[in-house]
Amino acid sequence: MLGYRNFAELSISKAMAKSVDRVWNFINTLRDRSYPVAERELETLQQFAESHGHQGKLQQWDRDYWDELQSLELFRMTEEQLRPYFPLQRVLSGLFQLSSILFGITIKPADPKVEVWHPDVEVFDINDGKGAHIASFFLDLYSRPSEKERGSWTTSFISRSKLLGTKPVAFLVCNQLPPVGSLPSLMSFSEVKSLFHEFGHALQHMLTTVPYSMASGLNNIEWDAVEFPSQFMENWMYDNNTIPLISGHYLTGKPLPQNIFARVLQAHHYGGGSIMLRQMFLAALDLTLYSSTDSWTSVVREIAKRFSVMKQLPEDCVLCTFLHIFSGGYSAGYYAYEWAEVLAVDAFSAFEDVGLQNRNAISKIGHRFRDTVLSLGGGTDPRQVFRLFRGRDPHLEFLLKAYGI
Structure with missing residues (x-):
């Protein structure tokens, strides 16, 4: 009725990618580059397991261990x-x-009289370079299993609207350990990374200059571009100049030692080929399910033959837990995670090009990032937004380098 052959075509027509063929080219390119790397990683793991007493070929149930x-x-x-x-x-x-x-921008605690839903929730105001208040956000970081879902997320509460005279307000929610007695809330590296990720989403909502609420902030952004700012912020976790800002032993105040940070950087690339190949398996599975009339069992079997270095188990029921593409909003759009990461690592390379230690230079580029990526949001095509920031279209090689491929 709508002129599309399947749901995948309909879904992607509204995305940055625009066409199913372009997405398949993206998936297949990353598959071809990551597959041989994943094979070598499996061979290395097999040798390691054998050297530590394992007998026989590694099976699916052995790998995580x-x-x-x-x-x-x-x-x-x-x-x-x-x-x-x-x-x-x-x-x-x-x-x-x-x-x-x-x-x-300057971020300061808001008026303590602002109403919150729990005593642990904090509220912050964002001021621009001239000291004018432009946005606010609620920060709810501690785990409360009885009333909060797992994970981390950012939600828009109030959107910017010139007509209504409203300033953007966001909710930023995580699930980390609260303080215990005299011990402060101590974050794992993954939790810090999640906070940076969600703060990227919040920044895009709060620093928008789009005057219409339906297209300002996080509203109306193409699905395969919405993770761009959040994944961009994650990259700063691996910057040698940023780590001293965000780390300090709770007893001594000393930042994370260089020798430990070096191991963090090494671990960041660990298993990159296998991780990428797994993501492409899921992306290909998702796209095929929403464009094929074949049974789901045959779809899983055929996709696994091409995207898995280990033989798929007959009992594998990956679709029973793959909620992202059924109830999570990523129907025919799971590729979006890696698509957006291409934008993120390419954008971050602009900062690397001038030297991350050169704070004056990265500040200039950061202001350009704010005036394009964070400012224009759902009011401008993301391809145009990226070109305004980078001066060209995104390059895939930066993503491959980030994964050590």
Whole structure:
């Protein structure tokens, strides 16, 4: 009735990619580049397992166990060992300092009289370079299993509207450990990364200059571009100049030691080929399900033959837990995670080009990022937004480099 052959065509027509063929080209290119790397990673893991007493060929149920052991041996580091270096207040202070350097904003606690839904919730105001209040956000960081879902997320509460005279307000929610007695809230590296990620979403909502609420902030952004600012912010976690801002041992105040941070950087690339190939398997599975009339069992079987280096188990029921593409809003759009990450790492490379230690230079680029990516949001085609910031279309090679491929 609508002139599309299947739901995938309809869904992607409203995305940055625009066509199913372009998405398939994206998926297949990343598959072809990551597959041989994933094969070598599996061979290395097989050798490691055998050297530690494993007999026979690794099976699906063996992999996570040996992956974990190999990672521990290679990097001699766990999430819990890093946690003392990331007390919440140090992380927040560093994140706000970084945002000030990059985007010329000031973040301060709001009026304590602002109503909140729980005593742990904090409210912050954002002021521009001239000191004018432009946005606010509610920060709800601690886990409360009885009333909060798992995970982290950002939600728009009030959107910018010139007609209504409203300023943007966002909700930023995480699930980390609260303070216990005299012990402050200590964050794992993954939790800090999640906070940076969600803050990227919040920044796009709060720093918008689009005057119409239906297209301002997080509203109306193409699905495969919505993760761009959030994934962009994650990259600063691996910047040697940012780590001293956000880390400080809760007892001594000393930032994360360089030798430990070096291992964090090494671990960041661990298993990159296998991770990318898995993402492309899920993206291809999603796209095929929403464009094919074949049974789901045959679709899984055929996609697995091409996108898995280990033989798929007959009992595999991946679709029973793949909620993203059924109830999570990513129907025929799971590729969007990697599509947006291409934009994010390419954009971050603009900062790397001038030297991340050159704070004056990255501030200038950060202001341009604010005036394009964070400012224009759902009011301008994301392809045009990226060109305004970068001066060209995005390059895939930056993503491959980020994954060590």
